[in-house]
Amino acid sequence: MKEKQQNILIIGAGLCGSLLALRLGQRGHKVSVYEMRPDLRQVDISAGRSINLAFSDRGNKAMKLVGLEDKVKALCIPMNGRMIHDKQGNTFQSNYSGRDYEYINSISRGELNALLLDEAEKHKNVNIHFNKKCKSVDFEKTTALFKDYNSKDEFIEDADIIIATDGAGSAMRKSYYLGKKFLFSFSQAYLTHGYKELSILPKENGDYKIHKNALHIWPRGNYMLIALPNLDGSFTVTLFLSYDEGEYNFNNLTNEKIVLEFFQNEFPDALAVMPNLLDDFFENPTAPLGTIKCSPWHYKGNTLLMGDAAHAIVPFYGQGMNASFEDVVEFDSILDKNLDDWEATFKAYENTRKKDTDAIADLAIDNFYEMKGHVNQVVFQEKRKLEMALEKEFPNAYSSKYSLVTFNEDIGYREAMLRGRAQDKAILNLLTDGVLNLDDDLKLTLEKVKKETEAILEDDRIAGLQ
Ligand SMILES: Cc1cc2nc3c(=O)[nH]c(=O)nc-3n(C[C@H](O)[C@H](O)[C@H](O)COP(=O)(O)OP(=O)(O)OC[C@H]3O[C@@H](n4cnc5c(N)ncnc54)[C@H](O)[C@@H]3O)c2cc1C
Structure with missing residues (x-):
């Protein structure tokens, strides 16, 4: 396909849609974006879902593509590692990587979305319309039906192609599903846990009440609390808890006494810096995770x-937004191939991309269990220590699963998952069998880990797991 100017309709101006609009605008297409919410740059609304997010190298690769790396950097707070809080209030930091230059960042969803909208709108060929909700898409006619929230009118827009970036509740995906015009497979799996956002406000002088440059975690096995810093000195705190299982759950935390008791028993050091806990708890919604x-x-x-x-x-790998940004990078590289037509382009994109998004979906579930429980286990802590040492000593020869997923943007999530899982298994086997010890010579340790990892990968290949 010789890339000529096309009319492209994008549904949803969230993180992915606004980045896509910017990139397609840069490529010279005529882009119309329809967003159901008001313009978040003008109206004080939450940007939806989490207030802040972990932003890392795959997301940054997308920012480089559109020339926004420096502007985005100014919105970032580096988080070098996880700061684990035990029940007694003791803390210890577990860095994300043994390489000092590898860290993740906390970023405000609203600020980032606003920046992407500003940059997209700088292109005359990009128009963004707010308060227009897509109700359905006629994918055979390439038209979309919208409702204007201001005038209450309904109207139809057509385009050469429509790209839906309207999030987890996508109207276009619903039209695919309900239309029954082709073999469309769909699955939605909820965790039994939901989440609620809370906050740690800044000190009176604007300082942070807990260490700024870390992702704080209070892992408690069946539930956990996490906190990410904001530029204004506050932290956004998220409680992940079962809806109805265990002694404490969202369904039974219904009055002030039991909420205070829960925090006093489980997260006393967090409670000490959250005098606003009860207001947040009863004002903020509980939302599902799927x-x-x-x-x-x-x-x-x-x-x-x-x-x-x-x-x-x-959200447990901090990769949903990063993956959505990476979608745009991948799509852009397929456009560079100048395939015959849009159908060939979409097919090629899905062929290369879907295996990777399936992989990060599975890795994110694994990390749910790791974060809420495993980080407290001795063998897990030994594995982390060993991996830190290997990354520090052999920065070019070893990367943990976390590093492969988070800091190695030039390999796909699937490759990161296969190699990372094999390495995890190798180290845990070697540690529990007593073949590895923390004070062993590191060069020898690296050789043993690599050999065991290759053997596991070979077994996986033979078993057809790759
Ligand atoms: C609690 C939580 C924490 C998270 N933390 C992280 C993290 O740390 N790091 C990370 O990388 N990811 C994180 N994520 C994931 C991240 O939020 C998503 O992957 C990301 O927002 C996806 O972007 P999107 O643009 O595809 O969808 P969305 O951000 O959901 O944007 C969709 C947009 O479409 C609009 N829209 C919806 N329906 C319609 C309609 N019918 N018509 C018109 N417009 C419509 C919405 O208003 C919205 O603006 C987290 C998610 C949650 C829930």
């Missing part, structure tokens, strides 16, 4: 799903 997978992502060469609309994941 994984959405579907296929195909496109209908012929007319319409395409992207971002959470195609692959929503649980």
Whole structure:
């Protein structure tokens, strides 16, 4: 396909849609974006879902693509590692990598979304319309039906192609599903846990009440609390808790006494810096967490799903937004191939991309269990110590699973998952069998880990698991 100017309609101006609009605008297309919410740059609304997010190298690769790396950096607070809080209030930091230059960042969803909207709108060929909700998509005619929240009118827009970046509840995905015009597979799996956002406000002088440059975690096995810093000195705190299982759950935390008792017993040091806990707890909603997978992502060469609309994941690897940004990078590289037409382009994109988003969906579930429980276990802590030492000593020869997923943006999530899981298994086997000890010579340790990892990968290949 010789890339000529096309009319492209994007549904949803969240993180993925606004980045996609910017990139397609840069490529010279005529882009119309329809967003159901008001313009978050003008109206004080939450940008939806989490207030802040962990932003890392895959997301940054997308920012480099559109020339925004420096502007985004100014919005970032580096988080070098996890700061684990035990029940007695003791803390210890477990860095994300043995390489000093590898860390993740906390970023405000609203600020980042606003920046992407500003940059997209700098292109005359990009128009963004707010308060217009997509009700359905006719994927055979390539038209979308909208409701204007201001005038209450309904109207239809057509385009050469429609790309839906309207998030986990995508209207276009619903039209695929309900239309029953082609073999559309769809799965949605909820965790039994939901989440609620709380906050740690800044000190009176604006300082942070707990260490600024870390992702704080209070892991308690069946539930956990995490906190990410904001630029104004506050932290956004998220409680992940079962809806109805265990002694404490969202369904029984219904009055002030029991909420205080729960925090006093489980998170006393957090409670000490959260005098606003009860207000937050009873004002803020409890929301579910789920994984959405579907296929195909496109209908012929007319319409395409992207971002959470195609692959929503649980937040425990801090990769949903990063993956959605990476979608745009991958799509852009397929456009560079100048394939015959949009159908070939969409097919090629899905073929290369879906295996990776399936992988990060599964990794995110693994990390749910790791974060709420395993980080407290001795063998897990030994594994982390060993991996830190290997990364520090052999920065070019070893990367943990976390590093492969988070800091190695030039390999896909699937490759990171296969190698990372094999390495995890290798180290845990060697540690529990007493073949590895923390004070062993590191060069020898690296050789043993590599050999065991290769053996596991070979077994996986033979068993057809790759
Ligand atoms: C609690 C929580 C914590 C998270 N933490 C992280 C993290 O640390 N790091 C990370 O990388 N990811 C994180 N994520 C995931 C991240 O939020 C998503 O992956 C990301 O927002 C996906 O972007 P998107 O643009 O595809 O979808 P969304 O951000 O959901 O944007 C969709 C947009 O479409 C609009 N829209 C929806 N329906 C319609 C309609 N019918 N018509 C018109 N417009 C519509 C919405 O208003 C919204 O603006 C987290 C998610 C949650 C829930």
